Amino acid sequence: MARIDWHDDPAAPPVNSLVPxxxxxxxxxxxxxxxxxxDNGKWSMPGxxxxxxxxxxxxxxxxxxxETGIHIQCTGLVGVFTDPLHRVxxxxxxxxxQFAIVYRATYLAGEPTCSPESPRVEWVLNTGxxxxxxxxxxxxxxxxxxxxxxxxxxxxP
Amino acid sequence: MDRRVNGRIxxxxxPDAPAANSLVPxxxxxxxNRTGEILMQQRRDTGQWALPGGKQELGETPSQxxxxxxxxxxxxxxxxxxFLGVYSDPNHLIEYLSDGEVRQEYEVTYLGRPISGTPTxxxxxxxxxxxxxxxxxxxxxxxxxxxxxxxxxxxxxxxAD
Numbered sequence: 347m348a349r350i351d352w353h354d355d356p357a358a359p360p361v362n363s364l365v366p367x368x369x370x371x372x373x374x375x376x377x378x379x380x381x382x383x384x385d386n387g388k389w390s391m392p393g394x395x396x397x398x399x400x401x402x403x404x405x406x407x408x409x410x411x412x413e414t415g416i417h418i419q420c421t422g423l424v425g426v427f428t429d430p431l432h433r434v435x436x437x438x439x440x441x442x443x444q445f446a447i448v449y450r451a452t453y454l455a456g457e458p459t460c461s462p463e464s465p466r467v468e469w470v471l472n473t474g475x476x477x478x479x480x481x482x483x484x485x486x487x488x489x490x491x492x493x494x495x496x497x498x499x500x501x502x503p
Numbered sequence: 504m505d506r507r508v509n510g511r512i513x514x515x516x517x518p519d520a521p522a523a524n525s526l527v528p529x530x531x532x533x534x535x536n537r538t539g540e541i542l543m544q545q546r547r548d549t550g551q552w553a554l555p556g557g558k559q560e561l562g563e564t565p566s567q568x569x570x571x572x573x574x575x576x577x578x579x580x581x582x583x584x585x586f587l588g589v590y591s592d593p594n595h596l597i598e599y600l601s602d603g604e605v606r607q608e609y610e611v612t613y614l615g616r617p618i619s620g621t622p623t624x625x626x627x628x629x630x631x632x633x634x635x636x637x638x639x640x641x642x643x644x645x646x647x648x649x650x651x652x653x654x655x656x657x658x659x660x661x662x663a664d
Contacts, residue, residue: 400593402609420663423661425586426565430564445565500613501564
């Protein structure tokens, strides 16, 4: 399914969806786990939307395994990342307000394995992550996670 | 455990509860005043005491939601000072008998301090109190809400469910 990211754009379609979502900042020996997304070709953290019957941490563990082949364990919070002016439009008509909880996580097992959602899965040196082609919302998350490891980010008032 | 009030049943760790069919982001605000008291409101729908909070609306951030709900439910305008945690226990469900919605808990709880206003009962809250931590046991608080209060009082946060 294709997606379009709208950033503070008066032409953006109205929001019709707000769903709990989570992403994982997975660090191992100075490298960070990234996927290249099939829906927009950009790099991002693994993650996805929560399903009924699971907790948010269970969601992020499941999504990371599905998208990367890597088993992880959540160890803490990077923070709350939301921007009502960032809307994600899908070709089924959903226009979702961007909102994710980002967890810190450690590697447990597995090898990077591609999926239909993630044609590339790589461990990237943390000094090179911010140079990759990514949506601005992803850059904010990686920058906070790398540069402020002791602070939980709260969405701005 | 479940609790049935006014067309709303709150299930917690109940193996016979219906399956969740709804996930709605909600925010709470734990407001602490200068003497260390916590702002609590008595819900008209269940009669239990709770932190102010509610469903996040389209176009607002979760912290804006927390501040808005707090002012609506308590009369207190507050500002965010910190983050308590993410609470997403799949065994905490709220069943609405009118339309069959079974909502799974998903709450983001912030810490805050009061800026202005006085505790005021309203259409959603029958009473609003500043509660000293030592007085909490005298209040009827749902265990899932009590857990959030205890996480704050024991300093075990941020919580990442």
